Amino acid sequence: MNTAQTLQRRRRWAEFGTAYGFLSLWLIGLFVFTVWPFAHSIYLAFTNYSFDPQYEYVGFANFRRAVTDSLSLKSMDVTARFAIFSVPLRLAVALFVAVLLNKGIKGLGVYRTIYYIPSLVGSGVAVAIMWRRVFGRRGLFNNVIGLFGASGQDWIANPDTARLMLVLLSAWQFGSSMLIFLAALKQVPNEMYESAEIDGAGVVRQFFRITVPLISPVIFFNLTMNIINAFRVFTQAKIITNGGPMNETMFMVLNIYNQAFRFGNMGYASALSWVLLLIIGAVTAVNFVGSKYWVYYETKAR
Amino acid sequence: MIRSHWTFRVALAVILVLLAAPIFGAGRSEKAAATDEQITLRFSWWGGETRHNAYQDMLELFMERNPNIRVEAEFSGWDGYIDRLRTQMAANNQPDVFVAGHDGPWQVLPLGARADIRDFDIDLSAFNDVQLDEITSYDPAGRLTGIPVSESVRAGYLINATLFDELGIELPKSDWTWEDMAEIAQLVYDRSGGTVHGVLDESAGISYGSFGRRSWDLAAHGAAISGPDGLTQTAEQLRDTYRWWGALRDSGAATSAEISVQADDGANSPIVTRDAAMMSTALGSYSRFQANTPDDLKMIAPPDGRYPSDEIGAGISTQISSQSRHPQAAAALVSFLRNDLDAGLIFGTENGIPANRHFREALIEQGLDAGSQVQFDVHNWVVANREVVSFVGPHEAHSEFSSLQRAEEQALAFGRQSIERTVEKIIEHARNLGM
Numbered sequence: 001m002n003t004a005q006t007l008q009r010r011r012r013w014a015e016f017g018t019a020y021g022f023l024s025l026w027l028i029g030l031f032v033f034t035v036w037p038f039a040h041s042i043y044l045a046f047t048n049y050s051f052d053p054q055y056e057y058v059g060f061a062n063f064r065r066a067v068t069d070s071l072s073l074k075s076m077d078v079t080a081r082f083a084i085f086s087v088p089l090r091l092a093v094a095l096f097v098a099v100l101l102n103k104g105i106k107g108l109g110v111y112r113t114i115y116y117i118p119s120l121v122g123s124g125v126a127v128a129i130m131w132r133r134v135f136g137r138r139g140l141f142n143n144v145i146g147l148f149g150a151s152g153q154d155w156i157a158n159p160d161t162a163r164l165m166l167v168l169l170s171a172w173q174f175g176s177s178m179l180i181f182l183a184a185l186k187q188v189p190n191e192m193y194e195s196a197e198i199d200g201a202g203v204v205r206q207f208f209r210i211t212v213p214l215i216s217p218v219i220f221f222n223l224t225m226n227i228i229n230a231f232r233v234f235t236q237a238k239i240i241t242n243g244g245p246m247n248e249t250m251f252m253v254l255n256i257y258n259q260a261f262r263f264g265n266m267g268y269a270s271a272l273s274w275v276l277l278l279i280i281g282a283v284t285a286v287n288f289v290g291s292k293y294w295v296y297y298e299t300k301a302r
Numbered sequence: 303m304i305r306s307h308w309t310f311r312v313a314l315a316v317i318l319v320l321l322a323a324p325i326f327g328a329g330r331s332e333k334a335a336a337t338d339e340q341i342t343l344r345f346s347w348w349g350g351e352t353r354h355n356a357y358q359d360m361l362e363l364f365m366e367r368n369p370n371i372r373v374e375a376e377f378s379g380w381d382g383y384i385d386r387l388r389t390q391m392a393a394n395n396q397p398d399v400f401v402a403g404h405d406g407p408w409q410v411l412p413l414g415a416r417a418d419i420r421d422f423d424i425d426l427s428a429f430n431d432v433q434l435d436e437i438t439s440y441d442p443a444g445r446l447t448g449i450p451v452s453e454s455v456r457a458g459y460l461i462n463a464t465l466f467d468e469l470g471i472e473l474p475k476s477d478w479t480w481e482d483m484a485e486i487a488q489l490v491y492d493r494s495g496g497t498v499h500g501v502l503d504e505s506a507g508i509s510y511g512s513f514g515r516r517s518w519d520l521a522a523h524g525a526a527i528s529g530p531d532g533l534t535q536t537a538e539q540l541r542d543t544y545r546w547w548g549a550l551r552d553s554g555a556a557t558s559a560e561i562s563v564q565a566d567d568g569a570n571s572p573i574v575t576r577d578a579a580m581m582s583t584a585l586g587s588y589s590r591f592q593a594n595t596p597d598d599l600k601m602i603a604p605p606d607g608r609y610p611s612d613e614i615g616a617g618i619s620t621q622i623s624s625q626s627r628h629p630q631a632a633a634a635l636v637s638f639l640r641n642d643l644d645a646g647l648i649f650g651t652e653n654g655i656p657a658n659r660h661f662r663e664a665l666i667e668q669g670l671d672a673g674s675q676v677q678f679d680v681h682n683w684v685v686a687n688r689e690v691v692s693f694v695g696p697h698e699a700h701s702e703f704s705s706l707q708r709a710e711e712q713a714l715a716f717g718r719q720s721i722e723r724t725v726e727k728i729i730e731h732a733r734n735l736g737m
Contacts, residue, residue, distance in 0.1 A: 051388065051389070051391075051392035051412075069734075071706065136564070136570075137560065137561070137564070138575070153560065154560040154561075154564060156564065157559075157560040157561075157563050157564040158560060159712075159713075159716055159718070242381075242509065244507075244509065244563055244708075244709070244712060245507075245559075245563045245712045245716065246709050246712045246713045246716065246718065247709045258705065261382075261385045261386075261388070261389050262382075262385045262701055262702075262705070263699070263701050263702040263705075264388065264410060264701075265702070
């Protein structure tokens with residue numbers, strides 16, 4: 001090895017060292033607070049650990065319970081239904097508002113900020129409590145419909161409408177998806193709309209034939225992220241309904257929390273977490289496979 | 303090349319300084335503790351706003367008298383309090399001092415997490431020996447793992463006296479029966495034109511600890527729904543409970559399912575929202591309910607009442623963590639909270655009638671407020687008139703079972719399943735949990 005090669009190698013190691021030196025604090029955090037608990041949960045999933053130092057290996061018993069227990073199956077059903085209704089609704093609202101804001105209206109920055117506020121505060125406890133107040137029996141919503149002579153109900157406490165209220169809350173938090181759509185819409189060349197208009201295409205046709213295909217990679221991105229987030233819903237259900245009534249809002253993460261910290265079934269809760277991860281992974285994989293039929297990338301020929 | 307080495311060295315130095323900072327910080331902290339310069343304790347309790355305010359006033363006084371001790375308050379509502387304490391204990395990270403019970407749902411907390419009060423210089427002369435013995439009996443090693451907070455009957459029935467007055471209905475007497483309650487509840491519903499239910503439905507899977515349901519179970523069937531060995535009641539007894547309460551619900555005497563499942567023990571309780579005129583709760587919660595409504599609330603003992611012994615004994619206590627790094631300071635705090643007269647007068651009857659007899663005497667001497675008078679009246683009446691039955695602890699899966707039972711009862715209350723199916727499913731859940 002000649003001197004030039006030695007110097008080059010040293011320089012490369014010095015650069016690596018500098019990079020990892022600066023990264024090391026974050027890396028320590030990653031390994032201690034994410035990677036280690038993540039790996040340890042695999043181990044716990046095969047035990048009956050319940051905060052007691054004495055625990056045993058139980059094989060796949062926790063996983064068998066996860067796919068046969070009535071509450072676990074209920075929580076999967078509830079979470080899937082929530083995702084099916086909340087994700088399209090949220091994306092539709094976000095895209096609709098983004099299209100409106102893309103019309104070059106005055107004060108765009110103000111509107112953008114106003115619509116983004118619910119996303120900033122939306123996952124918080126205060127908003128969840130507010131939602132409970134708005135849709136409770138004596139809440140704002142019932143007062144408003146009362147003005148028109150309609151009589152309301154407790155929309156949160158009723159098993160037929162409780163989950164719908166959480167879907168609406170999720171849709172209300174469309175701000176971050178809306179901002180991403182807005183950025184994508186600004187990238188669509190105006191000439192395309194002008195040409196289409198000259199050719200006689202209406203607004204709706206332009207939207208579905210130009211806008212949607214050109215922003216389809218962003219729709220796909222938003223869809224994927226929103227599906228993942230829908231499967232992770234927790235705070236709203238914990239604060240607003242606490243899983244009830246009749247377990248109609250017992251989402252998977254809330255069930256995992258209850259099993260771990262209320263009932264002390266930490267091993268079982270770990271297994272449920274891995275089942276949730278597998279479900280999210282499978283849904284995302286299906287989403288990716290399906291995307292080749294509807295997502296248009298300018299760099300690729302279809 | 304030179305710049306690269308220089309950057310690497312700076313990065314390394316920064317990382318080392320940052321990594322070393324907590325180590326040196328910890329060193330200073332230990333030194334401070336050893337010299338009594340500055341100690342920080344953590345203290346946790348649960349309750350409502352009035353109890354939080356009282357405890358914080360007490361802590362301010364304590365810190366004023368002990369300038370070297372800072373107390374960090376960790377307080378919350380009842381929901382999730384035991385779960386959090388249990389998780390903290392599993393991680394040996396429980397607060398230095400905490401308020402907790404010993405029996406019933408508290409049995410999930412490991413005994414080893416609490417220190418022996420007798421290891422510290424705390425005066426126990428003002429406390430009832432029977433209560434201290436009761437707490438000692440919970441620990442197989444015979445340790446005294448807490449100082450009792452109250453000496454109080456724990457369950458009572460809140461009555462909205464303003465509503466009763468508006469409807470022209472006489473207030474129930476302490477020696478009432480469940481049949482009396484059903485009649486009065488129906489009268490409330492009828493006289494209010496269907497706008498106010500008589501009583502909160504205790505069979506509808508309500509979301510907080512149901513003292514009324516336990517009283518009903520003891521009166522009707524002689525036992526709670528489950529015990530340490532599993533399900534205690536028969537299918538027919540369960541059916542009987544749901545038939546009795548279901549009849550009240552159907553006639554409007556008891557709250558509808560929507561009201562019942564949303565009921566909590568604070569601002570959303572039906573007695574505060576005027577959806578119901580009567581509901582059960584803990585005696586020590588009286589002030590919280592009264593603070594939430596301009597209506598005049600009264601409290602009497604639950605109907606018929608056999609009293610489970612755990613609702614008449616030591617109940618909860620103030621405990622010291624066995625993992626505390628500052629056990630002597632923690633003991634000083636506990637002693638202040640439960641022995642200092644100024645602290646006792648601030649706290650009043652926030653958690654029931656004080657266990658310390660000097661506190662009780664001082665409260666009576668200075669004149670009881672309306673809320674405290676209510677508690678003393680119920681307590682004295684129960685002690686003189688009720689049969690106390692010994693309490694049996696819950697099954698280890700009680701918490702999980704209760705959650706499942708609640709969902710089934712809610713389905714019944716909403717008319718989604720029959721009594722027969724509800725009972726079948728409850729028994730099935732119990733069986734699946736090994737009860």
